[in-house]
Amino acid sequence: MTRSSPSIRTLKAVLASAALALAGLAQAQAVFKITAIPDESPTELARKAAPLVKYLEQKLGTKVEFTPVSDYAAAVEALANKQVDMAWYGGFTFVQASIRSGGKVVPLVQREEDEKFxxxxxxxxxxxxxxxxxxxxxxxxxxxxxxxxxxxxxxxxxxxxxxxxxxxxxxxxxxxxxxxxxxxxxxxxxxxxxxxxxxxxxxxxxxxxxxxxxxxxxTPAYFDYNWTVHSDMPVAQREKLTKAFLDLNRNTPEGKDILDLQRATRFIPTQASNYKGIETAARSAGLIK
CATH class of the missing domain: 3.40.190.10 (Periplasmic binding protein-like II)
Structure with a gap:
């Protein structure tokens, strides 16, 4: 039986240590970050996000973090610059994010209520x-x-x-x-x-x-809020996220808790064309030049 020389054992130890460090770095980079426009108090936003974060961690198989922002403009910049992976936008913020990113954002889902907000x-x-x-x-x-x-x-x-x-x-x-x-x-x-x-x-x-x-x-009804991602996100990841939201069910304790906090009956698919009316209204009101 041959034994490894000290230099080989040392090299193996260094390689093993490097592998662990790379694994740790990969795990740190695997955090899925979400944010939301600050349309309510910070404590309320954090309360609403907590069970959703836990649920998405289970569905995505990765750590999920809710990252609060200071104002609406910061929410737009965060996704446009890919500092977060997904953002909860109002219809107007989605339009702003679409313009800011050169059309590189994709709305995935909205609450059923957001069809006639x-x-x-x-x-x-x-x-x-x-x-x-x-x-x-x-x-x-x-x-x-x-x-x-x-x-x-x-x-x-x-x-x-x-x-x-x-x-x-x-x-x-x-x-x-x-x-x-x-x-x-x-x-x-x-x-x-x-x-x-x-x-x-x-x-x-x-x-x-x-x-x-x-x-x-x-007011009369209009399309409003949605969960939006950057278009650079792989299609498979988008589909997994969409399915996670569509699978939320009020008949389960977890689903009921999340939907109640989100003030939603259920989530449904949405698309960018739903928000053309918002863009038209913004331009007419002089809020988009």
Whole structure:
């Protein structure tokens, strides 16, 4: 029986160590990163993401991380520059990401609710009953890049011959839907526009006094939120992700938990053409040049 010389044993040890280091590096690089537009508070976004992250880890067989961003523009840049693998966008943010990336983003799925999404205008002023009554008042939108908190409400105001920048006493931007509710409820602004889903959640959780703050207008339906990836992602990976979302089922405890937090009945496939109307509205409102 021959024995390895010390130099060979040393070489083997070095190679084994290098292999372990490379394996560790590969594992570190295998993290699948997701983000979301900050349309709600950071704590709420983290709460909504936690069970979804765990579920995707099981389905993808790799570590998944939720990476929060500071604002809507950062969410657009993160995916366009491939700093994250997948992003939760509103319809307008998707359009912005598509333009920013030169058309290199692909929407995979949306909630069933996002086929016919709506915005609401709310007010705590008993004298305000309609959009016309908002003239001369202070009105808050959410983020400037928000579909349901700014773009579509602005679009429907313009259709009603109301120009927010000329007809309102002051236009404010709260940054998020829950912040808009808080601004209206506290009397900081006379009215606000936001995502109907967040409004209904606040009402259901009794976080807003509907005897004091009421809906004065609900917009017609439009396409909104989706989960989007970069087009450089391999097709097989896209299909695996899509299947993971479509497989979520309310009849399982895990599925119900995730869908409830996402405020979704179920997820369905979507496509870029669904958001052409959003792009048209953005251009008409002067939000895309």
């Amino acid at each position: 709506r915005s609401v205008f709310i007010s705590g002023d008993p004298a305000i009953h309609s959009l016309t009554d908002l003239k001369g008042k202070t009105v808050s939108f959410g983020s400037q890049s928000s579909t349901s908190g700014h773009l579509m409400p602005r679009s429907y105001l313009l259709q009603a011959q109301i120009d927010p920048d000329k007809d309102f006493k002051r236009v404010a931007y709260s940054g998020a839907h829950d912040a808009t509710i808080a601004a209206v409820a506290s009397g900081k602004v006379d009215a606000g526009a936001l995502n109907i889903s967040v409004w209904e959640k606040f009402v259901a959780d009794k976080k807003v006094d509907t005897s004091k703050v009421k809906v004065i207008f609900t």
